[in-house]
Amino acid sequence: MVPAEVVAAAVRAARSLGKDVADVPTRVIAQEAGISRSTLLRRIGGARRALDDAVRATGIDPGGQRPVRERAVEAGARLISADGLADMTLEAVAARAECSVHSLYAVFGGRDELLQAIFEQYSPILDAEAIFNGPHEDLPDTVRKVYRMLADALSREPRVMPAMFAEAFARPTAPALNSLARHFIPRLLAAVGGWLAEEVAAGRLRPMPVPVLVQQLVGPLFMHFLTRPTLSAVPGIDLPDPDQVCEHFAEAFLRAAALPPAGH
Structure with a gap:
């Protein structure tokens, strides 16, 4: 010692x-x-x-490798992808990140804060805010950009987003998920919901409640990419490539929700 x-x-x-x-x-x-x-x-x-x-x-990172925060976020993401949200304990993250639990508390404050950092990095929330907080392209182009962004977030490794949704379907009242929802849903609605509300006000989208429009926009694509790995392994099912999938769903959303230009 x-x-x-x-x-x-x-x-x-x-x-x-x-x-x-x-x-x-x-x-x-x-x-x-x-x-x-x-x-x-x-x-x-x-x-x-x-x-x-x-x-x-003692809770101090001796260095010689990447910062504790980076290692812990990556380690937690890989644990969630492999074993699910419930198995992502601070002890498991510390072992995988080669740091102490004390270091995790010092950097994040607790498990909920670590989960938020993982979600911030591996979810599309930052990309969504970048798209909608800046100048928007026209409605069809923006819809296609949103679908490509979501397809990437749902397909890339580690598969954090699919694991999070699996947990939400299985245990919708889990405290960790409620904490994430309180932290991120207001930001998501402010970004995506704000854009949809602008499109409704401009007469380009049907006047529907914003949460319903958000679900109509992202729901079909989420279902496809959450089930795609399983469906890909079933004989006789030939799935289109992700770019084609995004195009199909973009066209379907625009046909369902977009209004024709004035005078048409």
Whole structure:
């Protein structure tokens, strides 16, 4: 076991140099601890990894690899994709990300906040906000852009979005999902819903409640891409490629919801 005073010396030396602990030479750490380098190596068992692990156990990332936040978000996403939302515990994420649970609490505050960070990165929310918070193209082009964005989010690995929806269908009242819904649905409605409301006000879409329009827009595409991996494995079913699927659903939405230009 690495002595606490050696860990403290390593942290002090790193802060003094403005470096990660993993990047501080053992000679400098030994000087900070007031001991020889050979004594330091003896106290950490001859392995630098033991010192890094001891620093990590205090809730401090020793460095030498990507930041804890990046590793944890990726690790959590892969756990959700492989095993489902329920199995994404902080302990499992810490083991996969090679950090401590203390580090996760220090970076995120808790599991709900980690889930929000994963959803922020692997859902299309940021892409949707980028599309709708800027200048819009005409209605057909924007619909097609939305479908391509959603198709990419639902198809790419790790498959976070399909796993989230599977959890929502199985356990719609799960606390973690309710937390995500409170955080992201207002943003989604502000982005997509705001655009749809503008199109209704301009007379380009039928005057329907915005939540219903959102469901009509995304529902069929979501169902296709959530079931596509299963259907692809069924003999005799020949699915069109994703670009063709997006085009088919875009045309269907426009026929169902779009109004003809004035005078037609």
